[in-house]
């Protein structure tokens with residue numbers, strides 16, 4: 001894969017950004033809820049893979065039949081938080097490799113993992129270089145929110161596909177660039193004001209301008225609330241969303257075309273925000289590019305695109321008689337928590353979640369030990385409303401193979417609602433006559449940047465950020 005001078009330059013600025021403002025930002029003493037990350041685990045991908053291809057065995061199970069072979073999992077663009085969660089979610093027998101372009105991020109990841117580092121290797125390199133140089137092969141690859149910050153995502157996808165062992169899997173998450181148009185407008189407005197992420201005063205000014213804008217515009221207020229759970233937006237969030245030095249813009253069709261060209265097949269789409277409730281369960285029946293793009297353009301789908309992929313060529317399951325059962329332990333067993341994003345699902349009531357989540361986790365562990373039975377799920381399902389059962393299925397907490405009753409299985413595939421509701425956008429505010437315009441003009445004059453064209457362009461960007 002060619003890592004050209006331009007792409008090196010861009011990688012350099014992306015690296016500097018993450019050195020100064022790691023994302024997601026979690027203080028070094030804060031605990032990390034690995035439960036939120038369960039869908040990154042190779043075991044989850046494997047369970048889903050075998051649901052789709054019952055006559056193929058995922059490569060992560062191989063060591064059960066052969067105790068001497070190992071499984072490697074690559075966490076590409078790992079950041080500092082994901083490795084901690086992955087270390088807890090992966091069995092000890094799995095070798096984990098975290099690759100990141102940013103040295104300080106890897107230092108912090110190592111520090112967080114100091115007790116459990118065995119079996120976890122970190123590589124400080126751009127992913128483009130790692131994929132060209134390594135000879136290692138992987139059972140599972142996670143590339144979450146990495147490809148959108150690279151100049152050659154197509155080449156990286158092809159490189160990752162080559163790294164997969166037969167019947168291995170890849171999880172790719174990328175931003176939904178269409179729904180982030182409003183952020184790009186604000187990014188350009190700040191850039192025309194010549195604000196720099198390296199200057200704390202500029203950061204403070206950007207926050208001030210956003211605060212003024214949200215006082216007038218309920219659309220912007222809601223959008224900012226959606227991206228930041230905190231009362232006050234963290235600097236790292238502000239920089240990630242409004243000062244990122246590089247982010248590519250591709251459509252669903254582009255991603256899907258590159259997957260196909262790399263010999264990969266989508267076997268599941270993860271609907272984190274419950275935005276695909278009016279179509280068949282996307283985790284079990286992946287929608288095509290047209291369906292997704294149409295919904296994105298209509299404003300029904302704003303969340304990230306999350307794909308489970310496997311090679312188009314799969315190997316049939318080979319039944320090998322197991323000589324002895326291999327005991328597998330997990331690094332930090334107690335670290336399972338209920339995922340926070342489940343709580344935002346409109347069809348799930350908070351009280352019903354914990355029980356099912358426990359049952360599901362148990363099933364994940366036992367699946368690892370090759371005992372995929374239904375765990376009496378059928379009985380316990382009766383206590384849930386139909387919409388809840390369907391939502392659990394969309395998160396992968398119930399898979400059809402866990403059930404025996406055909407009618408119950410059908411429910412897991414069915415849409416939850418008849419049609420998707422459009423979230424009501426409020427009236428767009430013309431900021432030209434507000435305190436925001438006054439503040440922008442004053443700042444431009446203070447910085448000796450004022451001219452009426454620049455002022456007009458900046459204000460127009462704020463207006464456009466509401467569309």
Ligand SMILES: C[S@@+](CC[C@H](N)C(=O)[O-])C[C@H]1O[C@@H](n2cnc3c(N)ncnc32)[C@H](O)[C@@H]1O
Pocket residue numbers: 011014015018023024076077078079080081082099100101102105125126127128143144145146149150
């Ligand atoms: C948005 S963070 C995502 C971190 C992690 N994957 C997660 O989902 O929590 C992007 C990470 O990718 C890393 N990164 C960006 N470009 C990269 C490249 N070309 N090669 C390797 N890592 C890269 C950054 O340093 C940063 O840690």
